[in-house]
Amino acid sequence: MGRWLPLCLLALLCRCAGGQQTDAPRTDGGEPDLHDAAPSVDGGFDRAAAAGTWGSDCDDTHALRAHAPGDESSPYHLTPDMNDAYVCFYFAAPWGEAEVQALEFRTALDQTAVVHHWLLYATDDLPAPPGTVRQCLGFDGINTLVTGWAPGRDDLRMPDDVGLQLPSGANAGLILQIHYYAAGRDALDTSGLEFCTTSSFREHTASISWLGTTMIELEAGVSAAVSSACQPESAEPIHILRTWPHMHGLGTRLQSIVRRADGSRDVMLDVPFDFDAQASYPTPLTLAPGDRIETTCHYVNNTDATVVFGEHSGQEMCWALTYAYPANRLRGGAMFADRNFCVSPLL
Secondary structure, rough: OOOOOOHHHHHHHHHHOOOEEEEEEEOOOOOOOOOOOOOOOOOOOOOOHHOOOOOOOOOEEEEEEOEEEEEEEOOOEEEOOOOOEEEEEEEEEEOOOOOOEEEEEEOOOOOOEEEEEEEEEEOOEOOOOOOOOEEOOOOOOOOOEEEEEEOOOOOOEEOOOOEEEOOOOOEEEEEEEEEEEOOOOEEEEEEEEEEEEEOOEEEEEEEEEEOOOOOOEEOOOOOOEEEEEEOOOOOOOOEEEEEEEEEEOOOEEEEEEEEOOOOEEEEEEEEEEOOOOOEEEEEEEEEEOOOEEEEEEEEEEEOOEEEEEOOOOOOOOOEEEEEEOOOOOOOOOOOOHEEEEEEEEEO
């Protein structure tokens, strides 16, 4: 099977780690247009990153772009039949074997009509030679998510005392995964990102974690909600920075509630969801040992078919992608905890 799990097996594994689903009274909901990105709402810690100048403590800047197989100077050729195509581009870590933090990220879109979203993954052991380009599964349980972009998300600058974790070592690498939706278009694309790094570490190192559930089965013509819990296994406090909700076209709202060990309750996030404006939100709070986060995704299935979890645009997801430090502490549960998943049944 190689390093990529078949989606059917992955979905079966995920059902063991899943969540809880409830029905709700139906409300009206519309079908979003996949290709018409709404104006940016908010997505970075600091919008100044878009101004064109990098922060004063950035040592180096790097660019990762879609490209032809084995030729980073030529664009990637997208054919008209590539609908819901996930394409992975493999890069050696530009900083070699050094240990660095990432400080800022900027999206660099080329063919905006065909780019659904991109995700950047990291690994200490790149599974394919640099320059490799191949179609891949949209749901990666092997490598570690760094950051990403979808319509409505702004550029990202980390807080002044926080850097984002990046891979290190002799075979460290990055995988740029772009979700394309050609819809009959023939295109040459060089979309990707730029980012800056430092070897002078800031006080805190953060990472991004997956909170949510894959236990999604939405009956036709009804509203419903699915829920799951994140019970971190850390014995030290975890500092939450920001949350980026991700669902597909039927998603209407995402909530994350902190259930404190002392019985109290704090709202971490409660926002409407718009597929065409997938903003991220500041969610500053501290989790103490014994606290847990309960995440609920709301949907209106105004189709005539049952919709389940999956990577395609006609299927659904429920993720609250959450930045936190110390790195690799917001994790727990049976599913890919070593890759910063924090997914457990809601009991």
